[in-house]
Amino acid sequence: MNMKLKYLSLMLAPLLLWNCEGNKKMEGYTMIEEVKKQGDEIVIPYKKFELDNGLTVLVHEDNSDPVVHVDVTYHVGSAREEIGRSGFAHFFEHMMFQGSDHVADEEHFKTVTEAGGTLNGTTNRDRTNYFETLPANQLEIALWLEADRMGWLLDAVTQEKFEIQRATVKNERGQNYDNRPYGMLGEIANQALFPHGHPYSWPTIGYINELNEATLDDLKDFFLRWYGPNNATLTVAGDVSADQVMELAKKYFGPINRGPEVEDMPEMPAKLDADRYISHEDKIRFPLLQMNFPTVANRHKDEAALDILSDILGGGKTSIFYQEFVKSGKYLQASVSNPCSELAGNMSFTLVAFPGTNLKDTETQLRAAIDKFEERGVTDEDLQRYKASFEASTIQRLSSVRGKGSMLASFQTFTGNANYIKEDIARYMNVTKEDVLRVYNEYIKGKPAVIVSYVPEGQLNLIAAEDNYTPTIGRTDETVLNNYDSLSYQKPVDNFDRSVKPEPGPAPFVQVPEFWTVEMDNGIKGIGTETDEVPTVSIQITLPAGHRNETIAKAGISSLMAGMMNEGTKNFSAEQMSEELEKLGSRVSVSSGAENITVNISTLTKNLDKTLELAKEVILMPAFKEEDFARLKKQALEAIANRENQASQLASDAYARLSYGENHIKAVPSAGTKASVSAMTLEDVKAYYNRYFSPKGAKLVVVGNLSKDEILPKLDFLKEWTGEAYEWPKQPELAGAEPGKIYFMNKEGAAQSEIRIGYMNDLTYDPTGEYYKATIMNYQLGGNFNSRININLREDKGYTYGARSFFRAGKEPGGFLAYAGVKKEATDSSLYEFLYEINTYAESGITDEELAFVKKSLTQSEALDYETPFQKAGFLRRILDYNLEPGYVKTQSEILQNISAEEIHELAKKHLPTEKMIMVIVGDKKTVWEGINKLGFDVVEIDKDGAII
Template identity: 55%
Template sequence: MKKKALVLASGALLLFSAAFGQAKLVEKVTKTGSQMVIPYEKYLLPNGLTVIVHEDHSDPVVHVDVTYHVGSAREEIGKSGFAHFFEHMMFQGSDNVADEQHFKIVTESGGTLNGTTNRDRTNYFETVPANQLEKMLWLEADRMGFLLDAVTQKKFEVQRATVKNERGQNYDNRPYGLAFEKISTALYPYGHPYSWLTIGYVEDLDRVNAADLKNFFLRWYGPNNATVTIGGDVKPADAVKLVEKYFGAIPRGPEVKPVTVAPVQLDKTRYTSYVDNYARLPLLFVNYPTVANYHPDMAPLACLAQVLGQGRNSVLYQQLTKKQLALQAGGSSQLSELAGEMSFQIVPYPGKTLADMEKLFRASLDTFEARGVTDEDIAKFKGGIESQLVNGLQSVSGKVSQLAAFETFTGNPNRIAEMLKAYTSVTKEDVMRVYNQYIKGKPAVVLSVLPKGQEKMIAAADNYTIDSAGYKAPDYGYAGLKYNKAKDNFDRKKMPGNGANPVVAVPAFWRKSLANGAKVIGTQNTEVPTVTFSLTIPGGHLAQAGDLKKAGLASLFADMMGEDTKNYTAEQLSVELQKLGSSISVSSNTDGIVYSVQSLKKNFPATMALLQERLFNPKFTEDAFNRIKKQTLEAFKQQKAQPAAVADAVFAKLNYGTDHILGISQDGTEETVNNITLVDIQNYYNNYMTSVDAKVVVVGDITEAEAVPQLAFLDKLPKKKIELAKVNPTPAVDKTKVYLVDVPKAAQSEFRVGYATGLKYDATGDYYKSNLMNFPLGGGFNSRLNLNLREDKGWTYGARAGFSGDEHSGDFEFSSGIKAGATDSALAEVMKEIRNYVANGPSNEEVAFMKSAIGQADARNYETGFQKAAFISRILSYNLPANFVEQQNKILQSMTPAQLKALAQKQLKPEKMNILLVGDKTKIIEGVKKLGYEVVELDADGKKLEGKTF
């Protein structure tokens, strides 16, 4: 019998009766008035599974999130990395889902998917067309209740290798990649759940076996430790019935109690250090222990981090970066479920020690104390928070993720208004209080990251070693675990079919050509009260095609356009924007300078006034120019220590040549940037500001009638035609060679294989068709290249290939980071896959999969403001017909294996490709030479080393 409902002030309805056969309706939250709320219904199944459903029919998509309250904080000493390892294993098939089919089923359904692990939770999620919901729930339930019998030793070994490659790519093979690992071991006591990183240690991964992993699953992956959140074009009653069907019979897991740890307390400042083989400049980290997430001090700590270390007005930027005492200086507050940290990072200019930087950092804190917290600090903090929370609600995935996180960590999904209130109630006194409580005079962990050969740059000698004495491991509850499977009254082996195809509406848009020569396109989207605006003025990188000695000028100009104006300092302009909850950024691309605006609707006119100030009144000062130029030059040096950055830069030179504008980075080089003067910046402004052929894109909660009057300022721009240089023809590759750049001790080899195709972007011609052709080869997780190198061999964290192009040129490129010891074998496999694909083309099954995956993806292509902006921007840039998507779908459905094979033979020339390997020469050269290719050694600038052809 249904009991009386209690209406809460929050707009929630608490009901205590079963709404369906198994699920109990716990509460229903609806939106009333203008309050910030994400409407939902929350249910509880008898097995402990929490279910949350958010109904939103604005787009024909659904987002499914399954969050398990298990992260690295549930791991034990000697077995780190399990939660993340299991994230990988959960994609490897279960009783009723074959190996490597999870990604394939979701992709074929027109969806996208992933999983993430952090200290405190693991989540798995899919965004798919609305008609695919039942299939997604079937998939998620199968790996929750029917996984372990499908976990084989072979799968275990392959995924262990993949995780090692991920660690190599994101930690071991990257400048400063091990910094947080070193900080964690020094900040947290031995055995504390946060004293190791989520990725874990390689030695722990080597130590464990499949039985250990299965026990971890049995302990933590039960339905009573999980939340299923569904959002989008769905009716709650339908969604809950499906959850009952597929999850309801899964047995409850062992009881899971909250992790409890004592607050971190340091008796003195701990100094620690390590030598980094990839860094070119030292780095100082200073970390203070603070509080856990959702603590009352969460909001004032976030404001303090902004005042001290975020943006142009921050104390560290003003005291160190702007004065050119440090190359970079910033800070942030990171709060997790069990503890939190306030972290500061400072990179010195060459020659300065980290001891110098620590003194400057502490002097900056003194400056902050004297300065205090201002009314403007509070106003801009509140404006930014409101904008951030509103923008987070643009997509159904954003809303679902927020609901899932609130439920997992607080038990209350209806927290967003409370969060907004907490942040917007922060006072100056609150911020100074938390500064005094957690930062002023308090001990911290001070980490020195030291490039090889710069060990004397240390802040202070190490004074801390890990103390494991007295540690007693808790009982994690692994004894007596048993694997119990659900008993069903239906055939779970039968994969659900598709529901009725959703109706996909391409965004309606309006176009207008202005008398001043600008072209405008816009679309209205009333889901959230925001406006996204962009203005592209012709110029950019191609403006230097006739003077390569000053390549990078457009990029430097864009940076300077973000500095002082005649009426505002850059800091004052930043304050005004943050008060409004708005942003204005200036960037350079191949053929234009782009002014990008993000604003709440109510503040759009005021934001556009600030855009005009930036556009018409720049003040190009010598101080700003010298600082930006100096930072740019140091960045080039840093990039030479990053194998992926080196690979990208050198590969462009191989494909286009050193005397081709597209062979040079849009940022330029050390040599070309050194040639640029402040006069060049002013000349660029004088020569390349125009309304003619300018492109304007307006998306959001704004009509054409509201938008057009806001564009009157374009009449103030010069009305002149900008003629950009034509791009030189793409140089041909005479034969396939291997080019090698040596990075000693690199854990991985960066691969780049391909050539400049000269194939320009088109929506319905060879470019579009070539990307369809590439899909089975390298265009998705289930592509031949990724399955071979990652899933079958375990040599990489990911491998991809594809065509890219614009109106000027195009490329084909395979890219991956491969573990060093497998470099020669992986190269042989890459070239074999390409040759086989050219010779035989795709299979009938691959073509059917491609058609289904790409054809159904339209349902999720136009959901957010950014997606709509990208769509209509493409129409404007390439003058596409309004029905070009319909034309593409007809082409897609008509493509045959024979046509795709012919395209492969036309566009892929394995005998005429550039192969670039960036890695440890001593580990890879002998194996690569045996493959029969001519091998040419280059330096990090792409220049051939004399006598270095093998």
């Protein structure tokens, strides 16, 4: 369903308990409010406090897992920037991981990773947040780190760090904007939708020229203005107590000085007097038309009705746009969305056309489809479907402390009320059919829009209309910038030694999920666990088929079959199936992967019986209609043709072909080839289903708030499933390309180069054997943010947004792969540094300090492994897939604790033979050819199919 996920669910209103004497003042902070859970209602209980310096603190206690989530959200995003100074908020997201007075360079990531946690930061138009999820005994570490970069950052921000992160941001822009198909769509649409100077008229990541012009002092001024504690919310959710959190919050955050006062910005909706046409050429295959109508800001009284309108127009398979454009086969993709931010919003209509389509005709058809809404109207079923799906997706977000903490932080930041959930529920649940019709007339019908024609290079003849609007970008003579002279950095004063890193408490006891097993007479093996944190059930059925058991002549057939199984059954059309599932807030889908076909079923427990009736239809009675096959086949062929527009995909495909040899199925993309898919028939798909969609060898995983005795009778329909046993077809011996060479593919004009380095080995998946030990060995080479490869290429050199390496294996042998997208000017240098790090690690091994880090990180991260239903299902599935004993986790722990630096060194020497590796580069030949030819390797040019030219 194409709908925005809202941080709320259907629930009874929670009881808000205020202190009878008003806010309760304590030393250093004030208690503001407490929300408690009453009965079986679904609510996020919390306590809210405010430190004397203005920092808001929210604490949610959840003792179900030994995990804690810490979030610091600053009410500052790109909307707080100024004309000509774009990208500062996002730039600071990077800088705040670069160390502070008491945290050394690159130690923030290292400290959290060593503690067994995960972390990140994100920036959008309206806010920046930083977050960690860790074992609960590491709470103090997280608060120490977050407080240090809030209050003790600026003296540690050096020109060198500034330049490295500027290069990293440029690489990020290259990877996610310039080198990605349609990556510039949002940027150019917003330039036309919002007037010059509007905070949403520039991209969050910023413009390259403005990043180049920024100075270190500019960045420091931005921090001083917006990153004070009184413009932030600290949220702690998990296995903690409020008293514990507040003592630590007071200790670490209390001394930080209050920052300048910050006021909420007024809503600034876009206004258009007439249609604005703009166009853009890019290295794409499919012309795209997007029409954007100004709407409203987030939480405006009309937002909920607009969301439902966008779903009716372009949400699921019953929507107008799906029926008119996708089901009919006229267009490749069609969607409608209503993204709303704090200051403004817009409803966006997007059609992705087949090659050669004239977008003038597309615009006519798009407008006609919008007009059909008046004929169709709004039904009770429309509202029921939306609200049911809305309820289910929200409840599923409550399955993790991160999900609950994020909701609290968002509500507090944007409304000042962490308990805003009641109002949010009401505005969605109270939407009527009349409301939806009203907002259609007020914001869409006959209203001007921004129309973007996004076309392949050299095909401006396809645009909908000549450009009639040229945006003003950046600073002009009339631009007035803020004066930051009044701001000064006043370092906080402590009464303790902040340089002493806190010691964690005792490591928490991690309980591996208890589970039950079952084996059905038809061959299905099942495993499940009961969890009562949320009222949902997730069911996963996997079959050992997928791409691996295809032939090259029929490559892509499992993917097509899975797509066909999502297109209706003998008793339900695709639209009817979609409608019935949406009414329940449930999902049933089939997908195909490298070694499995998977059926995923998720539902609220109260709707399980009806959902399983529909799942039975999907599994046992697919319709396999000729018209659906023709449409999906056409889409598959276009997707295959489009792969050559994506440098990362070209590099991965070429590496596979060069590694396996052209006669091996794994050398061929799982989507198939033009030849294999073109030759495919519906009868082939039916034959594949009859042969391989069999219960023999199928694995069933169940996670939910029902016991074995409660759930198994509901799954009796699976006993009706029949089929024969089968094995994977035998594959030829590997016939990979000659190692020790660079295989280069030209992608003219590529903004970045894609690098792949690796080789095939004989390791199969073994969680307690050589494969597991190899993954331990690789962890410090390229398996985490602070690995040697990533620190070198990203943090020290600024060549990439991220570089990694890993060992991969399944039931069949895999191999080792190192990879990155790098700035094209540093292609040769990046390859050199990759090889330097791999060779050095193999020659010299790991240091004692690094090994201690690896052991701490991997040991303590186990606390995070079983929190959500998805994580529990993954654990159970591994047990079934590889016939593991439940105690394998304990064996892994013993291996990890006993492994020595000498053993790591021997593993590195054995499993990192660069002389056996092939090197693949996809990039702009004019830029990189000369440099890579100076590295001392034979350079072999290959074509887009991986064949040597």
